Amino acid sequence: KAGVTQTPRYLIKTRGQQVTLSCSPISGHRSVSWYQQTPGQGLQFLFEYFSETQRNKGNFPGRFSGRQFSNSRSEMNVSTLELGDSALYLCASSLSGSNEQFFGPGTRLTVL
Amino acid sequence: GESVGLHLPTLSVQEGDNSIINCAYSNSASDYFIWYKQESGKGPQFIIDIRSNMDKRQGQRVTVLLNKTVKHLSLQIAATQPGDSAVYFCAENAGTYKYIFGTGTRLKVLA
Numbered sequence: 001k002a003g004v005t006q007t008p009r010y011l012i013k014t015r016g017q018q019v020t021l022s023c024s025p026i027s028g029h030r031s032v033s034w035y036q037q038t039p040g041q042g043l044q045f046l047f048e049y050f051s052e053t054q055r056n057k058g059n060f061p062g063r064f065s066g067r068q069f070s071n072s073r074s075e076m077n078v079s080t081l082e083l084g085d086s087a088l089y090l091c092a093s094s095l096s097g098s099n100e101q102f103f104g105p106g107t108r109l110t111v112l
Numbered sequence: 113g114e115s116v117g118l119h120l121p122t123l124s125v126q127e128g129d130n131s132i133i134n135c136a137y138s139n140s141a142s143d144y145f146i147w148y149k150q151e152s153g154k155g156p157q158f159i160i161d162i163r164s165n166m167d168k169r170q171g172q173r174v175t176v177l178l179n180k181t182v183k184h185l186s187l188q189i190a191a192t193q194p195g196d197s198a199v200y201f202c203a204e205n206a207g208t209y210k211y212i213f214g215t216g217t218r219l220k221v222l223a
Contacts, residue, residue, distance in 0.1 A: 004155070031209070043156070043201060043213035056210045090155050099144055099205070103155030 002026065004093050004104035012110045018079040021107045025072050025093030032074040033101060034066060037088040046089075049074055050096070078109075086111045120199060122218045131189040135202035135214045140183060142204035146211070147176055147187045151198045159187070159200075189219075197221045 005024045013019050025032050034046040045058040049068035066076040072093075078085055088108050092101035125131045137145065143164040148156035162169045162176045162185075169176050175188040185202050199216045206212040 033209070033211075035213075042215045043203075045206075045210050045212065048209040050209070056208055058210070092155070099146070099161065100158050101146075101211075103148075103157070105153070105155050 004091055004102055006089075006091050006104040006107050008107060009105065010108045010110075012112060013081050014112050015081055015083060017081050018077060019081060019109060020075055020077045021089055021091075021109070023074045023076075023091030023093075023104060025074070025091075026102055028095065029093035029102070030072050030096050031094045032068055032072065033092045033094075034074070034076050035090040035092065036060075037090055037106070038086075043090070046076065081111045083111050085109065120216050120218045122220060124220045124222055125192045126222050127192060127194060129192055131187075131192045131196070131219060133187045133189075133200050133217045133219065135185040135187075135217075137183050137185060137202065137204040137214070138212060139204060139206055140180070142206060142212075144205035145176070145178065145185055146203045147174075147185075148201045148203060148213075149196075149198045150201065150216075156201060192219075192221050194221045194223065 007022045031050045033048040035043050037043045047057040047066050048055050052068045063079045068074045088106045090106045092103045094101045146161045147159040149159050150156045160171045160174050160176050167178050173190045177186045199218050201216045202214040203211045
């Protein structure tokens, strides 16, 4: 069974640009969560989607948004990039009703 | 998914010894906790979980202890092996479909 996949794995952008990251969950998993990981703040919850609906979100500005498609694949978008958005963005999927999350390898975003 | 942890506390343990990694959680209402392991180049990997109605749970070579009085979790790894070298995070269920992660501890296994 294939694991969670994230694309791209590495990305370099400049301030002011926007970026879209993609996550494909494990087949059959309908819940997808996104996290930002930085050395200073650790792993921080961004949002969680289930059946195309956002069920919870963390304390991030509105520049961070996401969506989920009918096939459970999810994207997150960051607009007007800032230097502080440089981070590893992790996606995790889980089965409905399960607490166990399976993480992807992440997308390393560098903002110059 | 590299391990992001330039500022992490580090625990160095001799191979074969037991490791104890500690974590303080923030919300006394949290009812579910998970320990994750993150190796270099990978995303976090589930190790073991525990619900708040328990104070101890054992897995294969790992044990999680929960002390709700002082909001403290620990992960014990028996007979630590080189493959256990990684960053370890605790996470608490901070509400519906939302988890708060601890800052992490880097475990280094010395040969």
